[in-house]
Amino acid sequence: MTDETGARSRPPTHTAWRWALIGLAVAGFAAAFGYVAGWLAPGRLTPHRLVNAVAANGGEHAGFRRNHAKGVCVAGRFEASGALAGFSTAPLFAAGTSTPVVGRFAVPGSNPYAADSSVPIRSLALRFDLPDGEQWRTGMNAMAMFPVATPQAFYALQLATHADPATGKPDPAKTKAFFESHPETAPFLAWVKTAKPSASYASETYRSINAFYLRDAAGDRHAVRWAMVPEQPAEGDGGPAAGDTDYLAADLGKRLAAGPLRWHLQMVFAVPGDAVDDATRAWPDDRRMVDAGTLVLTSSQPQADGPCRDVNYDPTILPRGIETSDDPLLAARSATYADSYLRRTSEEAHVPGTKHPGEDKR
């Protein structure tokens, strides 16, 4: 050991400055951590704030997803055609491969008791379980494009459409101001005017909306979006009876009892110049499409105890051969779905400070 008496015999000079230096080092690290963690950056849009804003419209319901809260589990398989194998090394696209799928149909909004007709949009989320332990998770919406391109704009959209406590309706002036200052919403607004709530999950086309890259065996990448196109035709009339608010799950159960439902996974390839990082801009209809295979859904289960309940359909969980694009919505979805997933699983686990799912009331 050092010569103790020697070390102690010479007391350090400028002791106050030395203590100050130590204090500064500790405080400096603490402040840097506080900034990075967001505590000292109150203006930052954190996943938590964004989820709060998304959930505010339909309220927070313990144990439920903070968006697309109303839904139903489905199960089945994906049968590859082999046509995509040349574009992506993901094993599930090899000809003749059948991959088990756990999925979920849902209606956007944070209220699990909302009427099926409350929005003209349905969604389909899928988890493909590959044999080697890899997974492909995707959440698709039955719409042509997204209203906004960035998480910041999505946040502003939520705030602009929050129900005014006085009227129970969004403030039209605020909503108008938002859309006027966000011209990128125009294609969506035009689309949504023509959209009607469908009477069935089975006849919808579900789209990735965000772009991704496929990576082929040579290492080249291809910008794509995809669509799940139904074999089931849209029903002319015979829609739900007036006053029926929960027709979608019932319709699905009835159809599945009669036999499997099928969709084709159509990969849509971008051409140079197509927006790969902007979900508000749909690609023209004439883009090359490759039919990657058939999604065959064979059964449905209520989400309360079905296998899809505790799945986070984070669209950035991808197998080798599929990669994220620069679309800024993808990282935001990953971050916010994780936050929503932790909220609902913590509520199920009765982590102190959380509401218990059983206490949730309409």
Next chain:
Amino acid sequence: MSRSDTFHPFARVLHWLMALMILTMLFVGAGMVSTVETKHDWLLAIHKPLGITIFVLALIRLGFRLTHPAPPLPVDMPLWQKLAAHASHWLLYALMIALPLIGWGMLSAGNYPVTLGGGLLLPPILPSDPLVFAWLREAHRYLAWLFFLTFLAHMGAALMHGLIRRDGVLQSMTGGRTPD
């Protein structure tokens, strides 16, 4: 080469390498869960492989530490400071092993594929169970904060040894000359 008043050179290299990695991890972790920007994705892509590397290095380091005793603390250090030093060192060892294990375990319990990039996939170490996921995910956060607080205390104490007491304890890890 190794003197009895300094740590073995291998221990010193591991110490400073891991100090850098762990500090990076704490900042990467805190940063990635507080942003919705694209950096969320690439920070997470760094977080998992770096965390597993820390886990492997921590096991090697613990094995080395158990077979190569640390230089003794100065005899004139008050007992409470010695106890605090020993307790905090073992806490740091416990955290650098537990935190990556919890990270790996919580992803397993959440039924996530534990991907490390480059096609590397770790097997699950726990059966899928959302309740276990929730508890481990909360534990990962609070233990990470405890890790950061322990680091602050550790760094403050090391600087106190080097700047105030000047008793050679800091030099036992920096490897520089002890004050004479």
